[in-house]
Amino acid sequence: MDGEAFDGVHVVELAQWVFVPVAGALLADWGADVIRVERPEGDPYRNLATQGIGTDSSGVNLSVALANRGKRSIALDLHTEEGRALLDRLLESADVFLTNFRPAALRKLGLDAEELTRRFPTLIYARGHGFGVRGPGADRPGYDSSAFWAQGGLAHILTPPEREYPISQRGAMGDRNGAMALAFGIAAALLRRQRTGTGTVVDVSLLATAMWTLSSDVLSALAGNTPRASSGRGGAVNPLVGTYRTGDGRHIQLVFLEPDRYWASFCHLIDRRDLVDDPRYIDLAARRENLQSCVAELESEFAKRTLREWEDLLSALDAPWAPVRTVEELLDDPQVVANDYIGTVDTEDGHSYSLPTGPVQLAQRPPALRRAPQHGEHTEEVLLELGCSWDRISELKDAGVIP
Numbered sequence: 348m349d350g351e352a353f354d355g356v357h358v359v360e361l362a363q364w365v366f367v368p369v370a371g372a373l374l375a376d377w378g379a380d381v382i383r384v385e386r387p388e389g390d391p392y393r394n395l396a397t398q399g400i401g402t403d404s405s406g407v408n409l410s411v412a413l414a415n416r417g418k419r420s421i422a423l424d425l426h427t428e429e430g431r432a433l434l435d436r437l438l439e440s441a442d443v444f445l446t447n448f449r450p451a452a453l454r455k456l457g458l459d460a461e462e463l464t465r466r467f468p469t470l471i472y473a474r475g476h477g478f479g480v481r482g483p484g485a486d487r488p489g490y491d492s493s494a495f496w497a498q499g500g501l502a503h504i505l506t507p508p509e510r511e512y513p514i515s516q517r518g519a520m521g522d523r524n525g526a527m528a529l530a531f532g533i534a535a536a537l538l539r540r541q542r543t544g545t546g547t548v549v550d551v552s553l554l555a556t557a558m559w560t561l562s563s564d565v566l567s568a569l570a571g572n573t574p575r576a577s578s579g580r581g582g583a584v585n586p587l588v589g590t591y592r593t594g595d596g597r598h599i600q601l602v603f604l605e606p607d608r609y610w611a612s613f614c615h616l617i618d619r620r621d622l623v624d625d626p627r628y629i630d631l632a633a634r635r636e637n638l639q640s641c642v643a644e645l646e647s648e649f650a651k652r653t654l655r656e657w658e659d660l661l662s663a664l665d666a667p668w669a670p671v672r673t674v675e676e677l678l679d680d681p682q683v684v685a686n687d688y689i690g691t692v693d694t695e696d697g698h699s700y701s702l703p704t705g706p707v708q709l710a711q712r713p714p715a716l717r718r719a720p721q722h723g724e725h726t727e728e729v730l731l732e733l734g735c736s737w738d739r740i741s742e743l744k745d746a747g748v749i750p
Contacts, residue, residue, distance in 0.1 A: 351378025352709060356537065358382065358443040359434070360418070361425075361458070363390040365519045366491065366553065367447035367475040368414040369526035373705065374443070374533065375417030376714035381445075382437060382729060383418045386425070387750045389722040397518060407700045410518075415719035416692065416702065421730075422723030422750050425456055429748045436733050438463065443471040443533055451486050460548050471536045473549040475529050480550055491553050495521025499557020504564055507576050525556040527706070586634050586641040587613065590671065597654035598671040599661070606631050609666045616664055617648050690716045723750055 356379040360371040368383070368390075375381040393411055396403035401410045423430040438444060444463060446453065453459045460472045474480070477489015478498070492515075496502050499521070502513035532549040540546055558565055564574035580589055587603035587610065603609045607630055614622045622628050622644065627637040634641045652660065654670055661668050677683055690704040690713055704713035726749050730740055743749045 351714075352534075353377045353379035356380070356442045357440055358445055359384060359437045359441045360445040361434075362445060362447040362475075364392045364447070364490070365410075365414050365522035366525050367445055367529065368392075369519075369523050370473070370475065370529040370533070371418060371445050372414055372416050372719075373526060373530040373707075376705065376716070377709065379443075381418040382725070383415060383420045383720065384425075384434060384437070385420055385422050385722055387422050387723075387747070389422070393722060409700065409702065412692065412700065412719045413702050417717040418720055419725035419729060420720035420723055421726045423726075424748050427746070427748050429743060429746060431456065433730070433733065433743075433748070434458075437729070438467060438470065441467075441470060442537065443473055445473045445529075445533070447475045449476070449486050449488065450480065464546060464548065468545055469540060470546040471533060471540065471549060472546065473529060473533050473536070474551075475525060476550070476552050478554050479552045489553055491519060491521030491525070492516055494553035495525070495557045499554050500561050500564065501557055504561060504574055504576055521553050521556055524560060525551055525553050528556055528559075580642070584635065584638075585631065586638065586645055589642075591646060591649035593652060593654045593657055594650050595653040599649065599654070599657050600669050600671055602667040602669075604667075606634070609664070610634075612664060613666070616660060619644075619648065687713045690714075692716045692718050694718050726750075 353374055356374065358371060358374055358379050358381040360368065360381055360383045362368050362371065362383075363385075371379075371381045371383065390411075392414065393402070393408065395401045395410065397410065399405075401408055423433055425431055425434060444458075446458070448456075448458070450459065454462075460474070463470060464472055476485075477494035478484035478487055496516040497513075501516065501521075506513040529549065529551040532551055536547050536549050567574045580591075583589060585603070585606050587601050587606040590598045590600050592598055603613070610628070610630075611623045614620060626633065628634045628641050628644075649657065658670055672680065678689065683689060686708075688704055689701050691699050691701055693699045702716055704716065727740055730743070730749075735743075740749070
């Protein structure tokens with residue numbers, strides 16, 4: 348689209364699965380021309396069946412659609428001399444090279460950071476990896492369930508101590524968070540290049556993403572403490588911060604971080620004025636000293652009303668709280684609808700499907716979503732742009748360089 352933030356930015360993406368491809372999709376959302384280079388047999392993510400949204404879906408592969416929307420796809424065999432030469436021609440006009448191949452594989456192809464930044468001094472070389480590019484784990488394969496969730500500490504800190512095994516993460520949680528960081532790093536590098544005229548290397552690892560996500564716990568550990576999982580119930584320290592169960596088995600999350608500011612108003616709201624003057628609960632210090640009895644009082648109150656009744660009641664209080672929503676409920680949440688957090692992708696055959704638009708909006712609007720490409724869909728189109736003739740394209744097909 349004309350006037351988008353990354354209009355005129357050319358990205359060559361040599362990546363697979365989720366983490367780095369999602370970063371490419373975010374750049375494409377805002378106007379970048381992202382050419383996705385896939386091997387002749389395609390990205391293995393295209394064949395993943397998961398949660399009824401991958402190859403096990405009855406319609407569009409939504410997993411692939413989210414990770415690759417707005418891009419063009421070219422299929423190349425980079426293990427051939429002709430394939431590597433075509434990639435070099437793409438890189439000659441590229442602003443960004445985006446990859447999640449491991450260092451050893453990139454060196455074997457002559458695509459390591461040292462080589463490409465030497466040959467293309469203005470190129471932004473952006474790489475996503477599992478564990479960082481230095482140290483003994485630099486060449487280890489890393490998915491978000493291993494590098495982000497397990498080694499990154501989230502599985503441990505989010506698992507209740509009574510469980511025998513750590514809880515599992517949700518699909519691609521670390522990948523999509525890491526992708527946001529990588530897209531931000533690329534934007535920063537492009538701004539730096541505008542000022543200095545030189546490219547740079549951008550690095551984001553899933554391990555670092557996990558540590559950033561868990562910054563509060565990391566800070567606690569740095570201070571010599573032992574971070575522990577919370578039960579999730581109300582009032583671990585402050586009775587007005589935590590989750591309370593409603594009469595119909597749902598939950599409300601209170602986040603009254605300034606409890607003395609809200610205590611009297613909250614007690615009046617629930618018609619428990621007696622609690623306001625009770626010396627056991629007169630201020631935060633007293634409520635902390637009598638934590639269990641205070642939490643018990645609130646648990647008893649929350650059990651008297653349904654979730655809907657609590658939503659109606661708490662809407663009159665100018666304080667931070669929220670219902671614990673199911674994911675299905677999110678689809679019709681008034682705030683989700685009003686802010687266009689779910690968008691529609693229209694396809695050429697008249698069909699459409701929905702995807703999350705992403706957390707970033709520019710000019711008070713989300714990006715206009717475009718469909719993901721089929722495997723190698725734009726191979727001929729891109730080769731023609733590189734100056735290849737139809738005869739040359741036929742030769743490349745006969746040689747197996749392109750499918």
